[in-house]
Structure formats: C-alpha cells, structure tokens
Amino acid sequence: MKENTGHITDLIKKFLCGQLAAEEQEELDNWLKANPKNRQFLESFHQAKHIEEDLGIIRQLDVNKAWARLNAKKYKESKSFRRWSLGVAASIVFLLGTTLLWNTYHNAVPKAKERIYVSKKQDIAPATSGAVLVLADGTKVSLNNHSTKTLTKNNNLIGNSNELIVKATETAIPLQYNSLIVPKASFYKMTLADGTKVWVNALSQLKFPSQFSVNERRVVLDGEAYFEVMPKPGHPFIVESKGNEIKVLGTHFNVNAYSDVVRTTLAEGRVEVRQNDQRVELFPGEYASSFKDNLVKGKADLTHDLAWHNNEFYFKKETITAIAHQLSRWYDLDVTFRGNVQMDKEYTGSIERDVKLSQVLEMLSFVSDLKFEIDGKKLIIATKT
C-alpha cells in the first residue's frame, strides 16, 4: 500500500467525527480536490439508499451454508492438500497461547524457500500398533502380524498386531511373569486376565502374569501406560514402577515412568501411590509424582497427561528437549542438536499423533525459531539463520 493511505483514512475518520484540525482540514480538502472521485467516494458514505441496499446484500448470505460449501470444495482438491490442511489446522491450534512464539514469528517470518522440510522419500510414518512378547520361559513372540495366534501351552494368551488378550482360566497356572515389550515407533493395547485394559505407549515394557495370584493383581511397568482397571473388591490391582506402588481397586489412570520421575495421573476412581513408607491418595484429576525419595501430589492437567492415550501430542510449556524425547519415541529417531539451540525456551501446542513426522516438524518450524533436518533415522535440530 502507498505510504499515505493510512493517513488519508485517518483524516476521513476524523472528518466524519468532526474532529479535524485546521491544517488537517486543508490536507483533506487538497485530497478531495485532487480527484473528483475522491469526493464522490466520501459522499457515497452518507446515502441512505445505499445502506439499505448494502444490508440487503448481506441478508442474502448464509454463512453456514457457505462454510459447508467451502469444505466441500476443499475435499474436491487433491488428497495431499487435505493432509496438508490438517497440518495447517493443527498449526493454528498450536499457535493458541504461544506468546513467546508470536514474538519469534514477528522477528523472523520464515520464507518459504528457507524452510527445509522433509522430502517425501525421507518422511517418517507415525508409530503403528505392535509389540514383542517375551514369555515366562524366554520364548520371544513377535506381535506384528495381522493373523491372530494362540501363544502359550495353556492356550490363554492370544494376540495379533493390534491387541493381546489374556483369557481367564479355571486351571491354576504358576505365577510367572511375561513381558510385553513395546519398542520405539509402536504402541499396543492389551487385556489382562481380570479384564483390565492397558494401553502401552512407545518404548515401554509391561510385565504381567498369565494368571494373577490369589491376594493381589500385580503388574510391573517401565515407560508409560494407561490403565482401565476392572473393579474387584478384595483383590487389589497394583502397578509397580521404579520402587513405586500404585494400588487401586477399579479406576482409570496413567503412569508415566520414562525418566526417574514416576508420574501417576488419575482420571477416574481412587488410587493410592506408595513409595517406601510414604503414601498419597489421589482423587480424580490429581497426580502423584515421585522422584528419588520425594513423593508429592498436585492438580493434574488431564488433557496433557492423557494426551497420548487420546492420540495427541500435547505440549504445554515444554522445552525442545522434552518435545524431542516424545518425537524420538514415537517416530524412532535419534535427535541431535546443532549450533546454539536454546534449551530453556518453552513451547505450547498440540497436534494429532497419527501424522507423518514432516507434519509435526512443519508445525514446530512454523511456530519456533528452529529448523529441522532428517537424515535417515537422525533428526537434526538447529536454529533458523
């Protein structure tokens, strides 16, 4: 736009309000004299018949129908664009509440050419369902097949790439633990002998018996899992994780034990978290966090803590290191930082988890001052120059 555009607009606004100073009036007069159309234009603002016509035009519009039509048009476009627009939608969501990012964006508007994204060949698909089961006798079974197989002599373990089910049996089985190993770039769901459902996140391990003991139902977790425990009075369900015990009766909760910090977040019901001789009781919406000999509880952000279970990445004031950890587990990456990437900057946002890596990176690159490169399984994070 021309430099003086805003200025004339201001003059006109003031004129309409009757607030023009003498020299401003002169400027406006000059502008009006310069072109008869300018005067015509100004006068067009106070013709009542126009306003009724104008309003009549708007009356003919139907915003909701128009929105539906726009979406129909978008769907007609190529599939790749649809995927792309998903990314954009996510980016917009990502932008909400990012004051920091807003500033960054203003300082350095990324030019399309500069942003190196991942080429299609190099792109990495999101994690898929699958796991490895190590039976109590040491036999390894890969759970990456679509066909369902029976896995033990007792016939009570059946599974495929989507799900493993432990069937309840009448015959007593000695208490022996199997290990469900979910590698990077995988996730898995299983049902235990009592009907309890467990969603196991990438890079996690769950040890469980083919049959629970008479006194308690105990499993051992490394990594992260979400539990929906079948209520059974007098038969407590216990999740053991790095010296913590989470004791429950019937409830929904998440345990994150990726690092040395074990974080239990309760969605429904009641649990008791124990560490050595300390214990806390959690109510829905609360979390307990234990680190070394400290056990504390607080109010949890369920959207954040359960995001992975809802198939989302949800970053809330998280550093690039924490984000990189999540990406590396989900896409099976080795992450390296190049140059002086600021480790203490915090980012906020969310995107669905079942998107390709390039989409997540595009979004991150959009809102941050970071750029990303992919080299095989290596993700290099650097600052934009």
Added chain:
Amino acid sequence: MQKEEVLFKTHYNGLCHFAWKIVGDLSVAEDLVQDSFISYFKNTDQVSDNEIAIKNYLYTAVRFACYNHIRHEKVRQKYWNIVGFTEEDNIALELNMIHSEVIQEIYKIIEQMPSSCQQVFRLGYLEGLSNLEITRELQISINTVKTQKQRGMKMLLKRLNPEFIPFIIFLLKNI
C-alpha cells in the same frame, strides 16, 4: 468451533459485500471469497497470526481475486464504469474495506434488535421515512416511534466497534 470456522464466519459477510461492490454479482462474489479463504488456509504460515494482519490479507486476497475475475471475464470496462476507481487507489480500498465491515456489523446488530424496534429502526433510518410516515405505516403512536428509534440507536452505538462509530454517525445524521 475451530479457529478456521470462526475466522470464516466473522469475516464472510463483510468480504462478500466488499467483493460484490467490485464485481457486482453476489454469487460470483461468494465464490471468490470462498476461494480466497481456501488459499488463505493453504498459506497460513505466510501470514502473521495477528488478527488485523489476517483480515488485511483476506481483503487483499479478495480484491485481487475480484480483479482477476474481472479481467478474465473481460468486463473490465464495465467495472471501471461502475466503480470509477483505479486499481491502485488504496485509499478507496481501505475505505471500502471499512465500509464493508461497518455494513456487516450494522447488519449483525439490527438482526439482534427486538422485532418491533427493528422495524421502526429500518423504516426510520434506513428507508428514510419520517416519524409521521412510520406511525401511519405501522399504526403506532409517534412516541413509540421515537422510543424505538432511540432504543435501536442506543443498541447500535453500544455494540458497534468504536472504530466504526464515526461512519455510522455520518450515515445517520444526514437522514
């Protein structure tokens, strides 16, 4: 509602009005506005997330879509006759943009007025009937006409974006 949808619904009417003033055909205007939104949604990463920046982007996109349309349709001459501005006339563009936004807002506010008030307000301020003519038209007392007009005007002034108030005062005091 998604952010995209909110954005669309906030500016759709104003943009259509703006495009209509250029192309003179409402259904063409609607198409051009929808296409502009699609192109904006594709290019969100090129536009600052600042609300005013987005709005300016949309109006500019619609303007160019309109010009392209006009060239394409080879009715350029007709357009110049109707509108009478040069393509480079940014002051006009900016004021037209404000004008479309004012119209959009006024429409929204009138829609929210109670129906009796709405009727009087329309007749009095928009169709330019005198108070006496309105009493005849609606079979109501002159005091009712005055009260309803005042009510409508108060609503308008209260709800209208303060930035637009100069325009509406200018519009209405001349009637």
